[in-house]
Amino acid sequence: AIDWSRELATCKPDYYRWEQWLFTRLFEKGVIYKKMATVNWDPVDATVLANEQVIDGRGWRSGALVEKRDIPMYFFRITQYADELLSGLDKLPGWPERVKTMQANWIGKSVGVRLAFKIPPIPLHALQGTLSKGGESLLWVFTTRADTLMGVTFVAVAAEHPLATRAARDNPALAAFIAECKQGSVAEADMATMEKKGMDTGLKVAHPLTGEAIPVWVGNYVLMSYGEGAVMAVPAHDFRDFAFAEKYHLPKKEVFLDSEILRQAQILEDKSQGVFRVERGIEIGFLNAFNEAMAVYGDDLINVGFYFLEANRQNIESCKGSCINSGKYDGLSHEAAIDAIAADLAALNLGEKKTQFRLRDWGISRQRYWGCPIPIIHCDSCGDVPVPAEQLPVVLPEDVVPDGAGNPLNRRADFVNCNCPKCGAPARRETDTMDTFVESSWYYARYACPDFDGGMLDARANKWLPVDQYIGGIEHAILHLLYARFFHKLMRDEGLVTSDEPFVNLLTQGMVIADTFYRETPDGKKTWFNPADVELRDGVATCKSDGQPVIVGGTEKMSKSKNNGVDPQALIDLYGADTARLFTMFAAPPEQSLEWSDAGVEGAHRFLKRVWSFAYENHASFILLHDYRRKNPGKVFDWADARDEAKALGREIHLNLKQAQLDYSKKQFNTVVAACMKILNSLYRIPAPVPQGEFPDIGTFPREALKAEGFGILLRVLAPIAPHIAETLWNELGYSPALVEAGWPQVNESLLVQDEIELMLQVNGKLRGQIRVAATATREAIEAAALASEAAQKYLEGKPPKKVVVVPGRLVNIVV
């Protein structure tokens, strides 16, 4: 049921004013700060593009090559909560493991070493922004594999790195390459899949331990905004470095040997026909035998071994390897080498162990009109000043006409022009709005007190929170659910809530996916067609309205942008809500993704019609039975009165009730529906109703009582899924008390006990027959019965069995 009195809309000022209020508090606290960040810039439309709007490196409307551009943005310091967001996952037993794993990997805590290569003297003004220690210019990198430091053959820096800028000053080719690096989208998926390119800066840095001159390259795959904006490269032991070194003919130095890998290689050689894949960063292909690998790689076998390890995706921690070609570190294990190298670097003041997170701070500035205005005023003398609480909310004007170029708020003088809250001088209001993820990060808390106008939340929030059961699509496993957890902790630290986590139990629905259909205009723009308007015949899709073909775009999650959403209203109109609900529940377990199709909805409807028919076919009997029971209060239904076939049907019904209970607890509703169907099938096998007038014949009492009891079970199991029909029939058939008060049906365990059971008989693991034994039979008795059986005799052919496996209650397996 929905409590409409708690309805709220996040786009209304009475909601977002509190978001602005919290923003100003967090800004003053330093939890929110401003820094430069890279966005996708469409130079033709003069606007920032979302990653989704960059297709093959071009703007989706203009078709222009997208550029990376740095703009100032506000950030939530979520990294400050990284440790708590990670450890908090252990306190969420009601969350799916896969979601917790994804969040843990996303936060990505890793212990590594931050270390520095020395930069030889160059004009200091050219190195603006470079970290400096002890007066010497240093190039810092972070690595989780410090044990391979002796194998570094080059370092790669981002295109925006000060060293790259310095080197490009008198190197036009490098300047051109850096400009090229600035093209394309900022999306991680694009960065990771693009062709890795680089160029030598001509500069050299000194290896922190050996002093060896190491060339500095610019790499298009190194991000300035991530880590130190520079990475050390060990081509002998890293896929990506290997590929890069192969491409640009850079040296590789092996510094690690894994004896376990050599042992595995030996096993492969022995087997010889084993197929394994040799990965060397670049695709080399499949080799049919180890000997072939030997022929190709010869002395290079250690590399083969290493990449074989990578292909096995073994955790590096399980590496049994040790250092080679590493001077004083030779022979040290992975962990020992990291410790030793970190200690030596620390002694030189050139490095230290450091915990690093993959998680980055959350940038929330959006250059778009629609959204919650960021409550900041820019003053020439006071800087960025938060809007005082009494001036909130900063309301988004609603009479703006967007013209397609940038954020229309920029052109609203009445919005932009204001006075500095500190000094009163003329100032400019921030025109960026917030990421809408901010709104969705705390709405659940506002439901507790949607009408409170004295603050963000009142005491009712703690009465209701945390949320007992949260439901959302699996696509929110990381971003939304992590932001909401983060926001809850922010609100806790502001004293607004007392709990640590927002959602106790989480159900992540699988995606409902559907085909996409589109037409393309000559300039490459796509128009998307809804599956309901498309006819698919023999693999050819046509639009129903004009009969012209459309292109099949693949199966994807339902979305507004691809117009492939399917409205259940059509089903509700045709079959009613109960059928639509039952069918949806029956289609697949909720956590599994589902390719939408309404084939089969007839079956769900047919089942409910059968439920209805059963009720009316037996209506008179049920009324008479209830009446009989009222007149004979001492008479209770006793299974001892029932004949064997009735007992068997009763047993079926109770077994299915038990199954349904288990399935409900597992959130597997499709098999709950299946159990309901089985119960109804059992009920229909009970002999035909007694003609009116003959009842109550005491001999038919158990039969009619079984129907009434069984149907009562069915209605209660079905009620959460098809509530309307269940409630209606429950009342019509005179059950009492009301269905919602009737309680959950109890499984009659004694009915489930059987005297004799059937065991599967296997010979050598193959099913060869069945045997019937007493439920209490001993292992020896079962073994004897099995060996004496016809099937066993046939397959034993007089030979004695080698072994007999007895699994109580299940099977007997005779091994010959």
Place this chain on the structure above:
RNA sequence: GCCGGGAUGGCGGAAUCGGUAGACGCAGCGGAUUCAAAAUCCGCCGCUGGUAACAGUGUGGGGGUUCGAGUCCCCCUCCCGGCACCA
């Protein structure tokens, strides 16, 4: 590319702890009912061979562990979700 999940008949899916693969339903085929159809009811329904009894085979592909593998281990392929500005 990286992280998470998935793949079982013509289709959706079931199989609880490693123990009868295909429950339940859809579609299909055959029959009953009907003047006829719809609706309803009954039966059959993984694949191959066989009239049949039955035999072989079968859970994306390859290998392994086990008396026994859809289920556990290793490798591969494909599909779905996420990758920080779709939300």
